[in-house]
Amino acid sequence: MRTMTRLDITVHRTGELDASLRGAWHRAMDESPEYANPFLAPEFAIGVGRHRGGARVAVLREGGEPVGFLPFERNALGVGRAIGLGLSDCQALVHRPGVTWDSDELLRACGLSIFEFDHLVEEQKPFGRHVTGTFASPVVDLKPGDGDYPAWLRGAYPGLAKTTLKKERRLARDVGEVRFVYDERDPRALRTLMGWKSAQYRRTGRMDRFARPWIVDLTNHLFHVREEHFTGVLSVLYAGDRPVAAHFGPTSSTVFAAWFTAYDPDLRYYSPGLIMHLRLAEAAARHGVRLMDMGRGEKEYKDWLKTRELRVGEGFASRRHPVAAAHRLWRRPVRGLRNTVLAHPALRDPADRLLRTVGTLRSSSRTDSERTQSPTAER
Incomplete structure (x- = not known):
């Protein structure tokens, strides 16, 4: 098994990924079925990087050879999140078989005090102690x-x-x-x-x-x-x-x-x-x-179609840092409340009805506003 002491970590903008690095990333995807999801491909990270200034990729090298890739976003305070958080349904440090790492060293190399994720591949053991909850992600074997x-x-x-x-x-x-x-x-x-x-x-x-x-x-x-x-x-x-x-x-x-x-x-x-x-x-x-990944979330049609479920993790990998503590105090209650509501139909159904009512009122208000616009304003 490879050891952490031999790993060198560098951080790059997504636009700096040349053909050689993209090829090494693709090989890591091919060698492990857990990383075959297209959201883990460099093309997705590069796409996000075109529109998000804080998009970065940590490249892990062993003996000069790239063996692992972590795409992430970082703000000026060193708060990090999985690339495309809120859009991506699969997140991971994509690596070749046998590679392991220390999460504190990784965050330090990336300039992060904290790293937030919500669809982490279950295989990511070095992040395991930072997972606050795991959730079903229905899939269809085709x-x-x-x-x-x-x-x-x-x-x-x-x-x-x-x-x-x-x-x-x-x-x-x-x-x-x-x-x-x-x-x-x-x-x-x-x-x-x-x-x-x-x-x-x-x-x-x-x-x-x-x-x-x-x-x-x-x-x-x-x-x-x-x-x-x-x-x-x-x-x-x-x-x-x-x-x-x-x-x-x-x-x-x-x-x-x-x-x-x-x-x-x-x-x-x-x-x-x-x-x-x-x-x-x-x-x-x-x-x-061979596999259709329908993503985390409770939907009736997913229950009808799924053949099994994967597990994805949610949490915050962090170092001892005041910014990390503040971010966790702010985000964890919000995530906890949302997860509690989604996990209990007795809470989820009324919440869903409330959101629909808000949506109806919003649409009605928007329509009324459009009706009162002057002809000049319409143009």
């Missing part, structure tokens, strides 16, 4: 099907097949012929998806991620990335020429990460979101994907 989509659906999900196929037929009859495009390259479809998702966030009282220009720009950038370890895949379900549901997420050669899914709310009675996920799973399997 197998290429024989025959057409209906045959695959009946074999993979016999309990859902009858209802889903019936709704698809009704959608085709009422709106137009149903077709699915796994890798849609029309950027207009991506804009449609972001519009649907933005409206959904507002309607349900959640923070509208697409109200943040940098997230819109990041999504547009990742849409154009076409690499073996990270490809931005936009999938669209159509009825005739009308898009009714869409999903955008990254895929590696073997893992598909579910990310942004939304649908036309006017067609919600056809369950377009569920149809979308089932079509997506079947198509991803045909494209060589």
Whole structure:
């Protein structure tokens, strides 16, 4: 086993990752299935780094050879967080088999007093003592099907097949012929998806991620990335020429990460979101994907589709430092309250209803404001 005493740690801006370092990072992903998730690829870190000035990568070297990579974000006070925290559904120090490290030495080399994470790969033992909770992350083990989509659906999900196929037929009859495009390259479809998702966030009282220009720009950038370890895949379900549901997420050669899914709310009675996920799973399997990672979070459709669960960790790796203590005192109660609410249906359901009420009031207020604008203001 490799020892920590032989490791040298340097820190780089994401834009400084040359082809050699990216290649070494890719090899580390290939050598351990735990790191095959596209959110752990250098392409994701580089994409975030285009829009986040504090994005960095720690490179661990053994005998001059790069053997580990930790992407992170750092502010001026030395507070660190996993790269893309709040967007990424998988976080880790990606390393070659047998490499280990000391978390205090790593943080010191990175100039961090504290490092926050919320989707940490379970394998990350050196961070283990800093994990404050572990959570289920549902996944779907995919197998290429024989025959057409209906045959695959009946074999993979016999309990859902009858209802889903019936709704698809009704959608085709009422709106137009149903077709699915796994890798849609029309950027207009991506804009449609972001519009649907933005409206959904507002309607349900959640923070509208697409109200943040940098997230819109990041999504547009990742849409154009076409690499073996990270490809931005936009999938669209159509009825005739009308898009009714869409999903955008990254895929590696073997893992598909579910990310942004939304649908036309006017067609919600056809369950377009569920149809979308089932079509997506079947198509991803045909494209060589072996695992669909649906990410941490309680959703009914995840319980329907999952074949098993991974465990991801949440917590704060920290050194003895006043900034670390202050950050932990501020963030831990917020995370603890959120996790308590999400873990108990008796609390989660009323909270969800409250958020929806807030979303309705917000939308109503926005509509009233738009109605009172002057013609000059509208232009």
